[in-house]
Amino acid sequence: MKSxxxxxxxxxxxxxxxxxxxxxxxxxxxxxxxxxVCTSPEREFLYIDELERETVCRARGCHGGVRLSMVRLDELSGFIGGLA
Structure with a gap:
């Protein structure tokens, strides 16, 4: 099963x-x-999980691994309301 x-x-x-x-x-x-992320043309073919494995924390002296998540776009927010 793919994530x-x-x-x-x-x-x-x-x-x-x-x-x-x-x-x-x-x-x-x-x-x-x-x-x-796309500093070179071939980087746009990376999957998100591959990017997650190679990205490190930018905080001073930390360099720990990171967890990537997508920031929600406003235009894609869910319907709020009900049936009339």
């Missing part, structure tokens, strides 16, 4: 889509965008 991280490539992300990188060691949070 969503194995189904989505960096190239599939929208230009304004952000990935939240939260450190497993210290809890520091930083955000990644497609432009930040």
């Amino acid at each position: 969503w991280k194995r189904n989505i490539r960096i190239g599939d992300l929208a230009d304004n889509q952000k990935l939240e990188a939260r450190c497993k060691k210290c809890g520091h949070v930083h955000y990644l965008t497609r432009a930040i």
Whole structure:
């Protein structure tokens, strides 16, 4: 069974889509965008889980592993309301 991280490539992300990188060691949070990750053309073929394995915390002196999650876009927020 594949997780969503194995189904989505960096190239599939929208230009304004952000990935939240939260450190497993210290809890520091930083955000990644497609432009930040794709420093070379072949990096857009990486799956999210591959990016998660190679990304480290940016906090000073930590360098722990991170957990990636997608930041929700406002235009994709769920329907709020009911049947009339």
